[in-house]
Amino acid sequence: MLSRVFGFGRRSFQSLSEQEILALAISSEEDDARIYRAYADGLAEQFPASAKVFEEMAQEEDGHRAALIELHRERFGERIPLIRREHVRDYYDRKPDWLVRPLGIDKVRGQAEQMEAQAYRFYVEAAKRTSDASTRKLLGDLAAAEKSHETLAQRLGLKHVPQDVxxxxxxxxxxxxxxxxxxxxxxxxxxxxxxxxxxxxxxxxxxxxxxxxxxxxxxxxxxxxxxxxxxxxxxxxxxxxxxxxxxxxxxxxxxxxxxxxxxxxxxxxxxxxxxxxxxxxxxxxxxxxxxxxxxxxxxxxxxxxxxxxxxxxxxxxxxxxxxxxxx
Structure with missing residues (x-):
């Protein structure tokens, strides 16, 4: 119980090496793609158009993961360390899709918006901890990609309430x-x-x-x-x-x-x-x-x-x- 509360037995984000940061990013992108596909499956029957959007978002995460794996292969070789969210103290959590069922547009939109915001903050912090130019560039590009995503309200064809800044x-x-x-x-x-x-x-x-x-x-x-x-x-x-x-x-x-x-x-x-x-x-x-x-x-x-x-x-x-x- 205490280990879960205070993070005993888990690594701090600041202690991760550049290879471990890449490995964490790879596993995170893989998990996010699975979550988006689960959202797509949950919405497919009632909201097929919105389900297609989440399927496309999963494909985007697959592309991010592929780019990260290729960079890891170039810098560190084929063996990727096993490090996941639950191994890192203070790292953001992901809620399994079965915890947010029954799925609805508003619920999954809120979850996905939160996921994109958290991924952006991760890549910004990760880029600060890397000295290799190619790694910093990729992490910066991924942060920009997460930041520049169209709002989910627009992507799902819904009315975007906040019209002005x-x-x-x-x-x-x-x-x-x-x-x-x-x-x-x-x-x-x-x-x-x-x-x-x-x-x-x-x-x-x-x-x-x-x-x-x-x-x-x-x-x-x-x-x-x-x-x-x-x-x-x-x-x-x-x-x-x-x-x-x-x-x-x-x-x-x-x-x-x-x-x-x-x-x-x-x-x-x-x-x-x-x-x-x-x-x-x-x-x-x-x-x-x-x-x-x-x-x-x-x-x-x-x-x-x-x-x-x-x-x-x-x-x-x-x-x-x-x-x-x-x-």
Whole structure:
């Protein structure tokens, strides 16, 4: 678990040799081509024209891979080191197509736009780490190719909403805000609100001492906030994923985790047990529905799915805490 969170056993991007950077680029292009073909297969029945676009994008990735392999052959020979995304710390992830099914135009467009942006940032950073002129030129050309792709909205024959530069910049700014602030903050709020329910309410019903319950809630909230903050800041430096400053993300995650836990711990500053518990339960209700609203508003999660994930899950954790406290 710790190795996954902190990247133990994985190489840093800065430590890769030029041969390993080429090998990583080759495997990444191969994976991207497979993903685009999976998108094409998923869209073929209902959106055949759009499926053809993704098939063409897969062929473009094949061309990139072929150029990289030829350069590797010229510089380092036939044997390509086995190095993939999961072997490199802070490297961007790719979501398997089965995790985004059922496929739809908007969903795959968003995924593919993110893929192109991440590939562009990778080639820019990789070019900075190479001294060979031919390698730098190829990586720079591939970065330019990713950057100069027509927007997927246009390529898919859809209306491109941001018509002018100002609107496009606003859309980019909003996307960056979601990646840097909303996603880690929402993850923290969910963790703080849900994970602290069981210990706080178990302590409350086990002791019926509001001050002791508050201390349990305070320690659980602060501890969870520190853990979530460090985890968010440590597992991704944001350079390749484009998620922004790790410090800002860590603070957003840590602070919102602490707030999520303190929300239903603070009522236990009230001396009367049942009054404090009633208010705490009401606060939990508001917290969980606020999370559902944020998921729907910023992450575009359907109301029903968000409600089942958050409200039902939170209710089960709350019930577990009460049952354990009364045991």
């Amino acid at each position: 100002q609107s496009s910049e606003a859309a980019t700014e909003r996307r960056q805000f979601i990646l840097t602030m909303v996603q880690p903050g929402l993850a923290g709020l969910m963790d703080g609100s849900v994970s602290t329910l069981a210990p706080i309410f178990a302590a409350a019903f086990a002791t019926q001492d509001t001050w002791q319950t508050f201390l349990v809630g305070l320690s659980a909230s602060v501890g969870a906030g520190i853990s979530m903050g460090f985890t968010e800041a440590a597992h991704d430096d944001g350079k390749l994923s484009g998620r922004g400053s790790p410090i800002i993300r860590g603070l957003a995650s840590g602070i919102m985790t602490t707030i999520g836990g303190l929300g239903h711990a603070l009522p236990y500053l009230i001396a009367d047990f049942w009054t404090a518990t009633t208010i705490a339960v009401a606060v939990v209700f508001v917290e969980l529905w606020a999370i559902v609203f944020i998921q729907n508003r910023y992450m575009e999660t359907p109301w029903l799915r968000a409600s089942l994930q958050v409200v039902l899950g939170g209710a089960l954790v709350l019930a577990a805490g009460v049952l354990i406290g009364n045991a």
